[in-house]
Amino acid sequence: MKISILSQKESWINDYLSRWILDLSGEHEISWVHRQDALKGGDILFILSFWSIVARRYIEQFSSAVVVHESDLPKGRGWSPVSWQILEGKNIIPITLFRAAEKVDSGEIYLRDQIELEGHELIDEIRKKQAMKTIELCKKFIESYPDILEKGIPQKGEVTYYRKRTPEDSRLDISKTLHEQFNLFRIADNEKYPAFFDYKGQRYILKISKFSSMKND
Incomplete structure (x- = not known):
């Protein structure tokens, strides 16, 4: 398959993505970019730690475009959900893989899991667990593709948003x-x-x- 990965150039997650992409490149045609206008289309687009809404014209170049977000959607849409939930005292952080949509974090849900913390981890340890679970969900999506597209579940319930941290x-x-x-x-x-x-x-x-x-x- 032709798989593209879009991440922010400055994101911490890139160190983890680089290893995963090396593994993927042995089985699929992989494109990893940091600007949405560099996308060339294909089968799957993974949008991971990208800090802007991706325009529809780029999304439509792919058979499927998905996002990974660390909250129990539709609760906790928006920015820095892991940080906000840790400040709330949570050690179990939900993580969701869902279809990219025009409205932020609103698409149908394909996969859910959780990041488990013990309450002592500092930022680098938290990020490692977050990255590993993100990649795990992406792997599951690839393994289940394209059948998984028929199993998307619309988001239901109260919608809440986290603001951008400064x-x-x-x-x-x-x-x-x-x-x-x-x-x-x-x-x-x-x-x-x-x-x-x-x-x-x-x-x-x-x-x-x-x-x-x-x-x-």
Whole structure:
């Protein structure tokens, strides 16, 4: 089959996709791009960690176009669903593979699963689990294609949205304990959007890592 993968050039998930794509290339014709206008059409388009809505004219070049999103759709449409759910105190994060549609995160659902966390994982560990489950769903879709297209289920229930996170969302409240804000530390990226607080006119950055990880370096 002709399979295309569209991901944001700056996305962390690319490190994991590159390994999967090497495996796929032995069985299928693979195109991996970071701009929607670079899409050339084919059988399946996987839209993974891409930060814009893909235009219909590009979607229609493929027999099927699907997205993976980490929420129990239609709840939790929108941005950064893993981070928002961790801040809500959740350790079981639903993950859904569904048909790409014009309205964000609204297409028929083909596959559901979940990411299981223990509550101690930091951002790199969370991302690894997220990426592995994303690729697992994509593999299942390929294995079941095209029969799986007849099994799509329309989304039903209350629709909710998560807003886009900004660097300001990594702000710590110095009146609260570390325990109270531990989940915020877990999802903070030490380089791109580290946890911080302002005090007496100065800004302070706090970075977090596991001692066990430091011992292994």
